[in-house]
Amino acid sequence: MSAIEITKEFLEELVDLIQEQNQEELIPILEKFYPADIAELFDDIELEEALYIASLLEPQKKVDVLTELESDTKLQFLSGYTNDEIANDFFAYIDSDDAADILNSMDTTQGKEILRTLEDKEHSKNIASLLKFADNVAGGLMAKELIKVKLHWTVKQCTDEIRLQAEDVSKIYTVYVVDDYDELVGWVSLKTILLAKEKMTVDEIYNDNIIYEYTYTSGEEVAATIQKY
Structure with missing residues (x-):
């Protein structure tokens, strides 16, 4: 009191x-x-x-x-x-x-x-x-279930991991690449992984050109970015 x-x-x-x-x-x-x-x-x-x-x-x-x-x-x-x-x-x-x-x-x-x-x-x-995102901004539009692999892994390790993670993902087109600190460093298409030799490593085939938007970017701006790239 x-x-x-x-x-x-x-x-x-x-x-x-x-x-x-x-x-x-x-x-x-x-x-x-x-x-x-x-x-x-x-x-x-x-x-x-x-x-x-x-x-x-x-x-x-x-x-x-x-x-x-x-x-x-x-x-x-x-x-x-x-x-x-x-x-x-x-x-x-x-x-x-x-x-x-x-x-x-x-x-x-x-x-x-x-x-x-x-x-x-x-x-x-x-x-x-901890933020909640509206349906019409990037954070609300993005998929919450993504597949990620380590930069130093072999293609064989990647395919094994994809099989494990695929149970929680309905569609797989892109696999995200992270470093040892779990920071995003790039991406690689599923097709590229499947066509690569098993002994090759991710850092030999991944793409480090990351196109991103902030989670609060409007849906219209996200669509424009997608159309551009």
Whole structure:
């Protein structure tokens, strides 16, 4: 529970202090509140007033307040910040699943820019892996079941592995090639594998020209890329 009862009179006094930008009195008051209490306050004050309160909080407490807000209020609150601030002042310090939940409610272009801006690239990657994709963007259009082989494998190893993975894939045209760190390095057509000698290795027959689109690219743009290549 908060150390101060949130009444109508208290809210009026708080708003007066905000409008006066009276940090000397506001900061001791806010220190007595838990993040959940401050989040509750945000439901009853204007965005500019909420942003001013947030500017007076310790960085971690500001992040904790964000996680306590209702979904709609989160978006309204974050609208007062730049993409860089959202990425590195908030998302850098919250769990990947919480960040993904917020991004799923945002405009996809803004969400993509926030992930690009996030300095912690591993955290950005983790968030991206949890996102839901609309049916009309690349992430929603792409097949989730893909066959992959290692760059150093022989053709014989590839065909054995394809047989194992084929049970989970309805159609096979392209096989994706990864390195020892499981990073995509290229692709090879199934026909090329079947025509190659068994002792040949993947790095002798694969294609390293990777044509890609971001997961949030629109279906129309994906179609244009496919038509081009």
